[in-house]
Amino acid sequence: MSAGFLAASGDTFTPPGPGDFNLPPVGPDKTFTFLGQEMYLGVTKPMLQIVIFAGLAFAFLYLASRHRAMVPGKLQYVGEASYGFVRNSLGxxxxxxxxxxxxxxxxxxxxxxxxxxxxxxxxxxIQFPTFSRTGLVYGLAAISWLIYNYVGIKKHGLLGYIKLQCVPSGVTGPILVLIVPLEFFSNLVVRPVTLALRLFCNMFAGHLLLILFALGGEYLLLHGSLLVKPVGILAWVLFIAVAFLELLIQFLQAYVFTLLNAMYIAGAVADEH
Structure with a gap:
């Protein structure tokens, strides 16, 4: 149960914040102090979620492809359409x-x-976005960074790959003194950070907005005056509307993250011009 929910149940309302994403471990709580900050060891809810839903994703793809019939059933059709979407449009x-x-x-x-x-x-x-925790997002971005740099170096060699990433086609002369460091920083250093932040910020902000509408509406209905109770009802209507909007945003974030991975791989294996 989040701190925001407990605060909203009393006489005063404390708006939700980043602390609502700092979930305690599942099981024994072992804490330690690092750089003046109290931290804990143990398995957390996001850790469990990423394992469980990775297993569900595997089960979906496995079951959809297990019985490949000439006339596909519903599950096979959905699996083939989903695979074809990623294979063709993103690959x-x-x-x-x-x-x-x-x-x-x-x-x-x-x-x-x-x-x-x-x-x-x-x-x-469940109602918690797994990738609203930066550790998981940066780990995923690091894997992406290793893959597209590895395939680029394997194809072009180290120096050839750095040249491909840092020297724009057709650019010559003294301007390269300015362009090369910028391209190096942009293509080889900043990419995994921006890739991770885009996913993290959308998952974090969307869930924070849902918490605000849900708990704020509940507080206004239970503790507000008669004049503000309609605002509480409106907040709950917005909560439902934003929840449906979040379904679309969650799909788009999966799509954009995969799309950018494909674009980075395409840039790494592209022939020099």
């Missing part, structure tokens, strides 16, 4: 028909891992 169309197939398993995995975990935020009694 072939972005990376190119020559190289894309070897990256399709990774793109399919990352898309469904994100999609299932993002949708966990709207499932009753």
């Amino acid at each position: 072939r169309d972005i990376i190119g028909s020559h190289d894309f197939m070897r990256f399709v398993p990774y793109l399919v995995t990352i898309f469904f891992l994100l999609l299932f975990n993002n949708w966990a935020a709207t499932i009753p009694f």
Whole structure:
């Protein structure tokens, strides 16, 4: 139960904040102090969610492809359509028909891992976005960074890959003194950070907004005067509307994260111009 919910149940309302995302461990609570901050060891709810929903994503893809019939059933049809969407629009169309197939398993995995975990935020009694914790998001971005840099170096060699990423085609002369450091910083240093922040911020902000509407509406209905109770009802209506909007945003974030991975891989394996 979040701190915001407990505060809203009393006589005063404390608005939700980042503390509502700092969930205690599941099981024994072992704490320690690091750089003046109290931290804890143990398995947390986001850790469990990423494992459980990764398993559910695997089960969905496995069951959808287990009995491949000429006339597909509903599950096979949904599985094939989903796989084809990632394979074609995020793989072939972005990376190119020559190289894309070897990256399709990774793109399919990352898309469904994100999609299932993002949708966990709207499932009753779970209602927590797994990737609203920066540790999980940066870990995922680090894997992406390693993959696209590895395939780029493997194809072009280290110096050739750095040249491909840092020297824009057709640019020559003294301007390169300014352009090369900027391109290096943008393409090889900042990318995983921006990739992670985009996903984290959307999951964090969306869930915080839902908490605010839900708890604020509850507080106004239970503790507000007769004049403000309609505002509480409006807050709950907005809570429901934003919850449906979040379903779309959660899908789009899985799509955008996978799309950017495909674009980075395409840039890493592209031929020099």
